[in-house]
Amino acid sequence: MDFTLLINAIIAGLLIGGFYAAVTAGISISFGMLDIVNIAHPAFIILGSYIAYIVNIKLGIDPIIVSIIMLPAFYALGDAIYRIYYQSFEKRGAESLRGLAFFFGVLFVTEVVLILAFGVDYRYVEAAYIGPTLSFSFVDLPLRILVPFLVSLALFGALQLFISRTFTGRAILAVSQDQGALALMAADPIRIKRIAFGVSIATAAVAGALLIILQPVEPSVGREYIGRVFAICVLGGLGSLPGTLIAALLIGVVESITATFYGPSWAPAVSFGFLLLTLAFRPSGLLGR
Amino acid sequence: MPTFILVAFLVATVVFVLLSLPGIEYLFVAGYIVVQYVVLATAWNILGGYTGYVNFGSAAFFAIGAYSSVALITFGTQLEDLLPESLASPLSLIFPLPIPVLILVSGAVSGLVGFGMGYLTLRLRGAFFAIATLALAVVLQTLVVNWDFVGGSSGAYVVRPSDFYGLTGYIQYLFGLMLALAVGAISVARAIERSRLGYGFAAIRDDELAAEASGAPTLRLKLIATTLSGALMGMAGAPFPYYIGFLQPQSAFGLEYAVNSIAMPMIGGTMSWIGPLIGAILLGTLQQVANVTISSAVNLLIVGLLLIGFVIVAPNGIVGLVQERLRARRTK
Numbered sequence: 001m002d003f004t005l006l007i008n009a010i011i012a013g014l015l016i017g018g019f020y021a022a023v024t025a026g027i028s029i030s031f032g033m034l035d036i037v038n039i040a041h042p043a044f045i046i047l048g049s050y051i052a053y054i055v056n057i058k059l060g061i062d063p064i065i066v067s068i069i070m071l072p073a074f075y076a077l078g079d080a081i082y083r084i085y086y087q088s089f090e091k092r093g094a095e096s097l098r099g100l101a102f103f104f105g106v107l108f109v110t111e112v113v114l115i116l117a118f119g120v121d122y123r124y125v126e127a128a129y130i131g132p133t134l135s136f137s138f139v140d141l142p143l144r145i146l147v148p149f150l151v152s153l154a155l156f157g158a159l160q161l162f163i164s165r166t167f168t169g170r171a172i173l174a175v176s177q178d179q180g181a182l183a184l185m186a187a188d189p190i191r192i193k194r195i196a197f198g199v200s201i202a203t204a205a206v207a208g209a210l211l212i213i214l215q216p217v218e219p220s221v222g223r224e225y226i227g228r229v230f231a232i233c234v235l236g237g238l239g240s241l242p243g244t245l246i247a248a249l250l251i252g253v254v255e256s257i258t259a260t261f262y263g264p265s266w267a268p269a270v271s272f273g274f275l276l277l278t279l280a281f282r283p284s285g286l287l288g289r
Numbered sequence: 290m291p292t293f294i295l296v297a298f299l300v301a302t303v304v305f306v307l308l309s310l311p312g313i314e315y316l317f318v319a320g321y322i323v324v325q326y327v328v329l330a331t332a333w334n335i336l337g338g339y340t341g342y343v344n345f346g347s348a349a350f351f352a353i354g355a356y357s358s359v360a361l362i363t364f365g366t367q368l369e370d371l372l373p374e375s376l377a378s379p380l381s382l383i384f385p386l387p388i389p390v391l392i393l394v395s396g397a398v399s400g401l402v403g404f405g406m407g408y409l410t411l412r413l414r415g416a417f418f419a420i421a422t423l424a425l426a427v428v429l430q431t432l433v434v435n436w437d438f439v440g441g442s443s444g445a446y447v448v449r450p451s452d453f454y455g456l457t458g459y460i461q462y463l464f465g466l467m468l469a470l471a472v473g474a475i476s477v478a479r480a481i482e483r484s485r486l487g488y489g490f491a492a493i494r495d496d497e498l499a500a501e502a503s504g505a506p507t508l509r510l511k512l513i514a515t516t517l518s519g520a521l522m523g524m525a526g527a528p529f530p531y532y533i534g535f536l537q538p539q540s541a542f543g544l545e546y547a548v549n550s551i552a553m554p555m556i557g558g559t560m561s562w563i564g565p566l567i568g569a570i571l572l573g574t575l576q577q578v579a580n581v582t583i584s585s586a587v588n589l590l591i592v593g594l595l596l597i598g599f600v601i602v603a604p605n606g607i608v609g610l611v612q613e614r615l616r617a618r619r620t621k
Contacts, residue, residue, distance in 0.1 A: 037416045039345070039423065088601045097494075098600040100343045100419055101555050105597035108548050112590045223544070227424030234417070265435055265442075272428040275421060276409055283413050 017252020048208020403519020
């Protein structure tokens with residue numbers, strides 16, 4: 001095994017893993033804390049990518065800035081989706097079968113609409129940091145990957161502060177533990193869940209912009225991420241943001257080593273292997289409750 | 290029960306005769322896909338509708354069936370290269386295997402995969418099974434893309450055998466097989482509904498904890514459901530390489546299988562065998578027509594929107610709507 005290659009693979013894996021953490025953050029909130037199996041999350045990420053792409057091409061604005069401007073819109077989208085979900089499924093107690101089918105339909109419709117609007121060609125954005133590479137002796141750090149990594153960490157830190165320090169954040173943690181008790185404390189659990197779901201979809205705007213910086217995007221790219229994000233979320237432990245970050249870095253590194261030494265076409269199998277092993281041996285994940 | 294199978298076979302025969310009357314081969318080409326969806330939707334419903342566990346990986350099970358066939362067909366054509374002479378010559382008498390044998394083998398393989406998936410995930414919360422099936426599709430596609438024996442990412446050509454047992458053409462033979470498979474799948478689904486097994490499934494769907502507490506062997510029941518459902522999906526995929534002639538991973542793992550096999554039972558109604566049948570015939574025919582007249586992307590959009598609309602507005606599907614209407618009339 002080539003040492004230089006190994007070090008570079010590990011570093012690239014850590015950087016990509018940081019990006020995976022941003023992709024998974026939304027699922028960690030919706031699936032991990034609210035028990036909403038939002039399999040449409042990757043589709044919203046792709047939607048974020050395409051919005052960043054359009055604005056970037058038309059107006060030349062940096063994709064990350066676009067995504068920050070889009071945060072309120074994505075929050076509102078999440079808010080609206082949760083209202084429909086609550087009225088149609090959660091309230092009737094039919095979330096397991098029909099709620100899942102609902103999100104599957106949303107995933108599918110989003111993808112087909114993007115295909116109809118933009119076709120299946122790969123799209124990419126332009127920014128100053130796409131292209132140059134920082135080199136330290138034998139270690140290469142492409143800015144294209146380093147920038148998403150740093151933005152992901154910032155997003156993750158902000159989320160962790162929000163969840164652990166603010167009243168609303170703590171209420172979200174509380175709703176994930178005991179919804180009835182929260183109502184007794186005179187906080188409306190449905191409102192808290194709506195806010196939390198809005199926040200989880202808002203993260204998709206940022207993750208989408210980071211994705212299209214990292215790689216060219218076409219509408220069905222999101223599907224690759226479904227298995228990966230749920231694997232990371234389960235491996236990290238449901239409802240634990242620090243666990244999610246560790247799991248994301250771990251899967252990033254293992255995928256990167258697999259891609260370097262066995263070929264990139266094998267990398268998608270890694271996350272599934274992790275998912276099955278976690279489910280079989282430690283269903284509560286690394287830092288699970 | 291035997292009367293039901295007899296009637297179902299009669300109906301299937303009538304369908305076959307009616308389709309061959311105009312003498313248009315395309316009717317069989319399109320009809321094959323519709324009947325294939327009847328099998329897939331019925332298979333999905335045995336797990337999804339009866340026990341309430343959602344399988345997003347129908348495409349994976351379908352593809353396992355299709356690729357099991359491709360592997361066996363390719364194996365048959367390369368007997369001399371793969372095996373010593375003493376083994377190859379007796380085997381060359383039975384290869385190429387007839388399609389019904391391929392269907393059985395494919396059913397066994399995908400049933401086994403269904404069992405394994407269920408064993409790993411069904412002891413946990415229900416959502417884990419759904420997520421694992423989603424991931425399964427991606428990983429199996431990775432394996433197939435990397436497996437050169439069955440054509441890898443570039444795909445595999447399949448040469449149709451020359452004999453088709455006295456029927457007028459090969460597509461008629463494939464259509465007839467799929468029709469028989471559909472009759473079989475529906476009979477199985479209907480038999481389950483009226484048996485102890487079906488009541489056990491329904492108990493799991495309504496309240497798994499209560500079912501467990503009253504002594505229903507929930508894990509064993511769920512494993513029976515995943516195995517049966519997976520096996521039927523694989524069987525539906527087995528003749529597909531012969532139908533399509535050239536099988537690529539993208540076509541075998543197409544998202545439309547996953548979407549349709551969920552949308553059809555949901556739109557028809559998940560509570561009984563007739564729901565998936567109605568859903569598959571309606572949606573399948575609609576898509577075949579839309580495919581020719583509009584475009585394939587638009588018709589997938591229609592399916593997605595119908596799925597969302599039905600789960601929100603009519604949770605029990607068309608069958609549920611009809612039952613409500615009848616009940617309302619009776620009380621008037």
